Amino acid sequence: MNKEYNFLEIEKKWQDVWEQEKAFAASNQEDGRPTFFGLVEFPYPSGDGLHVGHMRAFSGLEVVARKRRLQGYNVLFPIGWDAFGLPTENFAIKNKVHPRIVTDKNISNFLRQCKSVGFGFDYDRQVDTTKSGYYKWTQWIFVKLFEKGLAYKDTTTVNFCDACAVVLANEDCQGGQCDRCGTAVVQKEKSVWFLKIRDYAERLLQGLDTVDYTERMKREQRNWIGKSEGLQFKFAVVADQAKSTPTMSKSKTKGVKNVAVAGAPSTSTKTATPKKVGNFEVYTTRPDTIFGVSFCVLAPEHPLLASLAGQITNKKELDAYANECKKKSEFERLNALDKTKTGVQVQGIFAVHPLTKKQIPLFVADYVMMSYGTGAVMAVPAHDGRDNEFAKKFGLPILQVVQTADPKDTASKDGTLCNSDFLDGMSVLQAKAKMIEYATKHKWGKAKTDYKMKDWAFNRQRYWGEPIPIVDCPKCGFVAVPTKDLPLMLPHLDDFAPGADGQSPLSRIESFVHCSCPQCGGKAKRETDTMPQWAGSSWYFLRYMSPNFEGGVVDKVAYKKWGQVDWYNGGMEHVTRHLIYSRFWNLFLYDIGVVTHPEPYKKRTAQGLILGEDGEKMSKSRGNVVSPDTIVKQYGADVLRLFVLFIGDYEKAAPWQSGGINGCVRFLHRIWALGQNLDDSVDISHIDVNECIAKVDSDIEQNKFNTAIATLMTLLNQMGQKTTRRLYGDFVKMLYPFAPHIAEELWQVCGYQGRLPQAGFAQADYVLTAQKTIQIPVQIGGKLKGTVSVLFDSTQAQVKQAILQDPSLSAHLQGVQIKKEIFVPNRIFNFIVG
RNA sequence: GCCCGAGUGACGGAAUGGUAGACGCACGGGACUUAAAAUCCCGAGGAGGCAACUCCGUGCCGGUUCGAGUCCGGCCCCGGGCACCA
Numbered sequence: 001m002n003k004e005y006n007f008l009e010i011e012k013k014w015q016d017v018w019e020q021e022k023a024f025a026a027s028n029q030e031d032g033r034p035t036f037f038g039l040v041e042f043p044y045p046s047g048d049g050l051h052v053g054h055m056r057a058f059s060g061l062e063v064v065a066r067k068r069r070l071q072g073y074n075v076l077f078p079i080g081w082d083a084f085g086l087p088t089e090n091f092a093i094k095n096k097v098h099p100r101i102v103t104d105k106n107i108s109n110f111l112r113q114c115k116s117v118g119f120g121f122d123y124d125r126q127v128d129t130t131k132s133g134y135y136k137w138t139q140w141i142f143v144k145l146f147e148k149g150l151a152y153k154d155t156t157t158v159n160f161c162d163a164c165a166v167v168l169a170n171e172d173c174q175g176g177q178c179d180r181c182g183t184a185v186v187q188k189e190k191s192v193w194f195l196k197i198r199d200y201a202e203r204l205l206q207g208l209d210t211v212d213y214t215e216r217m218k219r220e221q222r223n224w225i226g227k228s229e230g231l232q233f234k235f236a237v238v239a240d241q242a243k244s245t246p247t248m249s250k251s252k253t254k255g256v257k258n259v260a261v262a263g264a265p266s267t268s269t270k271t272a273t274p275k276k277v278g279n280f281e282v283y284t285t286r287p288d289t290i291f292g293v294s295f296c297v298l299a300p301e302h303p304l305l306a307s308l309a310g311q312i313t314n315k316k317e318l319d320a321y322a323n324e325c326k327k328k329s330e331f332e333r334l335n336a337l338d339k340t341k342t343g344v345q346v347q348g349i350f351a352v353h354p355l356t357k358k359q360i361p362l363f364v365a366d367y368v369m370m371s372y373g374t375g376a377v378m379a380v381p382a383h384d385g386r387d388n389e390f391a392k393k394f395g396l397p398i399l400q401v402v403q404t405a406d407p408k409d410t411a412s413k414d415g416t417l418c419n420s421d422f423l424d425g426m427s428v429l430q431a432k433a434k435m436i437e438y439a440t441k442h443k444w445g446k447a448k449t450d451y452k453m454k455d456w457a458f459n460r461q462r463y464w465g466e467p468i469p470i471v472d473c474p475k476c477g478f479v480a481v482p483t484k485d486l487p488l489m490l491p492h493l494d495d496f497a498p499g500a501d502g503q504s505p506l507s508r509i510e511s512f513v514h515c516s517c518p519q520c521g522g523k524a525k526r527e528t529d530t531m532p533q534w535a536g537s538s539w540y541f542l543r544y545m546s547p548n549f550e551g552g553v554v555d556k557v558a559y560k561k562w563g564q565v566d567w568y569n570g571g572m573e574h575v576t577r578h579l580i581y582s583r584f585w586n587l588f589l590y591d592i593g594v595v596t597h598p599e600p601y602k603k604r605t606a607q608g609l610i611l612g613e614d615g616e617k618m619s620k621s622r623g624n625v626v627s628p629d630t631i632v633k634q635y636g637a638d639v640l641r642l643f644v645l646f647i648g649d650y651e652k653a654a655p656w657q658s659g660g661i662n663g664c665v666r667f668l669h670r671i672w673a674l675g676q677n678l679d680d681s682v683d684i685s686h687i688d689v690n691e692c693i694a695k696v697d698s699d700i701e702q703n704k705f706n707t708a709i710a711t712l713m714t715l716l717n718q719m720g721q722k723t724t725r726r727l728y729g730d731f732v733k734m735l736y737p738f739a740p741h742i743a744e745e746l747w748q749v750c751g752y753q754g755r756l757p758q759a760g761f762a763q764a765d766y767v768l769t770a771q772k773t774i775q776i777p778v779q780i781g782g783k784l785k786g787t788v789s790v791l792f793d794s795t796q797a798q799v800k801q802a803i804l805q806d807p808s809l810s811a812h813l814q815g816v817q818i819k820k821e822i823f824v825p826n827r828i829f830n831f832i833v834g
Numbered sequence: 835g836c837c838c839g840a841g842u843g844a845c846g847g848a849a850u851g852g853u854a855g856a857c858g859c860a861c862g863g864g865a866c867u868u869a870a871a872a873u874c875c876c877g878a879g880g881a882g883g884c885a886a887c888u889c890c891g892u893g894c895c896g897g898u899u900c901g902a903g904u905c906c907g908g909c910c911c912c913g914g915g916c917a918c919c920a
Contacts, residue, residue, distance in 0.1 A: 216838065219837075220838090282920080365918090366918080368918080369918075385918090389918090450919085647846065648846060655846075659846095659860065660860095661859095663857085667858090707848070712857095714856075714857065821900095824852060831900090
C-alpha cells in the first residue's frame with residue numbers, strides 16, 4: 001500500500017458498498033444470533049436540514065450498533081421521520097406549497113445527510129408518520145382508546161397559543177410558553193378531546209422502577225406525574241345569620257340539607273342556629289395541621305360561588321375579581337415579580353370547621369387553582385408559606401399547631417403537634433395517619449391520592465396531522481370510524497391556513513365534514529381537528545419491527561423477535577413529553593394485548609447539546625449553527641463522527657470548537673501512515689494492549705465516547721512509527737465503530753482477511769512478553785516525595801527494598817521514626833512518621 | 835421557594851479515596867525546507883532557584899483520613915427541572 005489518505009474517495013466508495021450490500025439490514029429471521037434494538041429519536045424533517053447536534057445524538061448509538069455488529073449481533077438500528085407538524089405547515093402556508101411536497105423534499109435531504117456521514121441505519125425500514133399506511137394505525141390506536149373510554153371530549157379551560165392558533169397539552173407549554181413559538185399561553189374555554197393519561201399515572205410511576213433510565217430522567221418523570229397523598233374532606237357552609245333574612249331563598253345546590261349544624265359555634269355571638277346552605281371539598285397533604293385552619297380559600301371560578309349566589313352578599317365583587325384573574329395569562333401569573341397575594345372575602349357565608357365547629361371565613365384568591373385538587377384549600381397560615389402570606393395581608397389569625405426544634409422553621413415536617421386536641425404530642429407522621437383514620441371513621445373525609453399530571457389535550461386545529469377518526473351523530477353521539485374504513489385519509493387541500501375563528505382547515509371541506517353515521521347510517525358530521533405531533537411518535541418504535549405489516553400495529557412474529565427497545569437515546573427535553581406519552585400508549589397497547597412488554601424501552605440515555613461556538617444554544621436566529629455538510633465536505637465524515645463524540649462528555653452540553661477538529665484530522669492521517677509500516681518484528685511489549693481494549697469496550701457501553709477515543713489516541717502514540725500486523729488490525733477494529741470508512745479501507749488495503757464487521761471485536765488476550773514495570777508513588781508523612789520503579793504486583797517488602805535502594809528517597813527516611821507503613825499494591829507506599 | 839447537576843490550565847475536557855491536569859486544541863522551542871504550509875521531535879499549572887529542588891495549587895470556609903478534585907458539614911456562583919400543586 002502506498003496511497004495518500006483520500007477521504008472523499010474512500011467515503012464514497014464504502015457508502016456505495018454498504019448501500020449495495022444492504023450492510024445494515026436487520027433480519028427478522030431466526031438465525032441464532034443475539035439481537036440488539038438500538039433506537040434514536042426520529043427527527044422532525046425541517047427545512048434547515050440536520051445540524052451537528054443531530055449528528056451527535058445519532059452518533060452515540062451508531063457507535064454501539066457498529067460495535068454490536070462486530071460482536072456478531074443481529075442489529076436493528078432504524079431511522080424514520082416524525083413529519084407531521086406545525087413548522088412544515090407554516091412553511092407551506094407562507095410559500096404556498098403543499099406540505100406533502102415540503103415534507104418529501106425535507107426527508108430526502110435528511111436522508112442524504114444521514115448517508116453522507118455513513119450512519120448505519122436500516123434504510124429499508126424507514127417510517128414516515130405522514131404516510132397513510134402509517135397513520136392508519138395511529139388512528140386505529142386512537143379508536144381503541146376511544147372504545148375503552150380513554151378518549152373523551154370535554155368543554156373546559158385549556159392552554160391556548162394565540163400565535164399558533166391551537167390548543168396545547170400541558171406537556172406542550174412547560175414554563176407557561178408555547179413549545180413551538182415561545183408565545184405566552186393563555187387559558188381559553190374550549191371543547192377538547194382528552195386522553196385519560198391520568199388513569200395511567202400510578203402505573204407510569206411504578207413502571208419507572210423496572211427500567212434502566214438515568215436517575216435524573218426518573219426524577220423528572222416522577223416530578224411531572226406529581227403524586228401526592230393526603231386527605232380529602234368536606235367543609236359545611238352556613239349562611240351568616242346576621243346578614244341573611246329568615247325568608248331567604250332556598251339553595252338550588254344538589255344535596256344541600258337544611259339541617260342545623262350541631263353545637264353552637266364558640267366564636268359566634270349570634271344566637272340563632274346557623275343554617276347549612278352547602279358544602280365544598282378540600283384536599284390537603286397536611287391533615288395533621290387541621291386544628292390550625294383559620295380560613296378557607298376557593299379558586300375564583302369555584303362552582304360553589306355560583307350555586308350559593310343567593311346567600312353571597314358580594315357576588316358582584318367576586319365576579320369582578322374572577323374576571324381580573326382570567327385576564328392574566330398563566331405566563332404572567334408564573335413570572336410576575338409581584339407575587340403578593342390578592343383575594344376577596346366571600347360575604348354572607350362561612351365555612352364550618354369539621355372538628356371545632358367554629359365558623360371560619362371564606363375567601364376567593366387566585367393562588368388556589370381550580371385545576372388541582374378540589375379547587376379549594378384549608379388554610380393553615382402557621383405552616384404554609386402561601387397561607388401565611390395571605391393571612392398577614394388580610395389580618396387573619398395564625399395558629400401554630402406543630403412545634404419544631406427551631407421556632408422559625410414552621411414548615412418543618414419533623415415537629416410535634418400542639419394546640420391540636422387529641423393529636424397533641426404526636427409526630428407529624430403519626431398525626432397525619434391518625435387524622436385520616438379519624439376522618440374516615442367519622443365519615444367526613446377519606447384518604448386521597450392526587451397527581452399533578454393532567455389528561456392529555458389531544459386535538460389541534462390544524463391541517464398537517466392525522467385526522468381524528470370520530471363522527472358526531474345527532475342520534476348516536478360520538479362514534480368511531482370503523483377499522484375497515486381506516487385510514488381516514490387526510491383530504492387534499494389547497495388552502496390549509498387555519499380558520500380565523502379557530503376552526504380547523506378541514507372544517508371547510510364539505511365533502512369531508514358531511515358523512516353518514518357508521519352506527520345508524522343517518523346524517524352526521526366528522527371531527528375536523530387533527531392529532532398532535534406526539535401521536536405519531538408515541539408508537540413508531542413498534543412500526544420499525546415490521547414497517548410494512550398490513551394486519552396491525554406490529555406483526556406478532558416480528559414483535560416476538562425484537563420486543564423491547566434495548567437502548568433508546570434522545571434528548572432530555574423529551575423526558576416529560578414524548579417519553580411519557582409513548583410509555584402511556586405502550587402500556588395501553590399492553591392492556592389490549594397488542595404488545596407483551598408493559599415498558600417500551602429497557603434503557604434510556606440522553607446526549608448533551610452541541611452549543612454554538614459562542615457557548616449559546618445553536619439557532620438560526622443567533623447565526624451560530626454548524627452544518628454537517630460543511631464539515632463532511634471539508635474534512636470528511638469520519639472526522640465529523642469522531643469530533644462530535646470527542647468534543648466532551650456525551651451526556652453534557654459542549655460548545656463547538658472549530659479549532660479542535662484538527663486533532664481528529666491528524667489522528668486519522670497518522671493512523672493511515674502507520675498502516676504503511678507494519679512490521680511483525682517490532683517489540684510491542686511496552687504496550688498494555690489488553691487494558692486498552694477493555695477500556696474502549698467498557699467506555700463505549702457507558703456512553704464515554706470521548707475517553708474511548710482518547711484511549712485509541714494514546715494507543716496510537718504508543719505504537720509510534722511501526723507496529724505489528726495483529727496490533728494494527730485490532731486497532732482498526734476498535735476504530736471501526738467511530739470511523740467506519742477509513743477502518744474498512746485500511747482493513748482491506750493492509751491485506752487483512754475477510755471484511756470488517758465480520759472480523760469480530762478486538763480480543764483482549766495479548767500475551768505480555770515482558771514483565772510490566774510500574775511507577776509507585778512514595779509518600780513520607782503524607783507528602784509525596786517521589787516514585788519508585790518496580791515490577792507489577794510487587795510485594796510490600798519488594799517495594800520497600802526498592803525505596804531503600806533509591807538514594808534520594810532513602811535520604812528522606814534518614815533520622816525519622818517510622819511509625820507505620822501503608823501499602824496499597826500497585827498504588828502507593830506511604831511511611832507514617834513520628 | 836423546592837429538587838437535581840456542575841465549578842479543575844488560555845480553551846474542550848481526564849482522574850475505582852492513592853503521582854491532579856490523561857487525550858486534544860491553542861502556544862513556545864527545535865528538525866526538515868530557499869521559504870512557507872504540512873509533518874516529526876521537545877517543552878509547558880503557578881511562584882522561586884543556574885540547578886538538584888522547594889513552596890503553593892481542582893469556587894470559598896471547616897471537618898474525616900496515613901492520604902481528599904473525589905467523602906461529610908456550612909457557604910458562593912453557574913446550569914437544568916418543577917413551581918401559588920394545597
